[in-house]
Amino acid sequence: MKTVTLVRHGKSSWEYDVSDIERPLKSRGEKDAKLVANQFIMSNSVPKKIFSSPAIRALETCKIFIEAFNLSENFIEIDDSLYDFGGDNVVNFLKNLPNEIDEIMIFGHNHAFTSITNIFGDKFIDNLPTSGLVKLNFEISNWQDLKQGHTEFIIIPRELKK
Secondary structure (H helix, E strand, O other): OEEEEEEEOOOEOOOOOOOHHHOOEOHHHHHHHHHHHHHHHHHOOOOOEEEEOOOHHHHHHHHHHHHHOOOOHHHEEEOHHHOOOOOHHHHHHHHOOOOOOOEEEEEEOOOHHHHHHHHHOOOOOOOOOOOOEEEEEEOOOOHHHOOOOEEEEEEOHHHHOO
């Protein structure tokens, strides 16, 4: 079995005159990411590999999770193909993972993550919000055979604040 946990970056700030890839998180993005990370670790093991888009907002979100997992930042692998908004590059990234890796967590962007959730999961979502997390399981042994799997759960920050 293979498992992918998708985490959309936290709410980003538009107050700085920087390129898209350099946009940082807002304080709300940091708080929401901490909420989701803490919820995730209550019932899940830490994935064996963690990858992030090189975008600052995705990397900052990833670092919040790494801290919650009590891991070193050296655990993060940055992959340029995760700076993708359509999803094709992310799917290609997944299909090219080494088969000895069974469980990963990736930090990236929409519309890619909403699209991947709806194509490969069995629960439809309109939109994966910022700091949203989806865990997908696949009954495959080879990443190249990626096909529709099972949506184990979805964590939405707004639902944790009720």
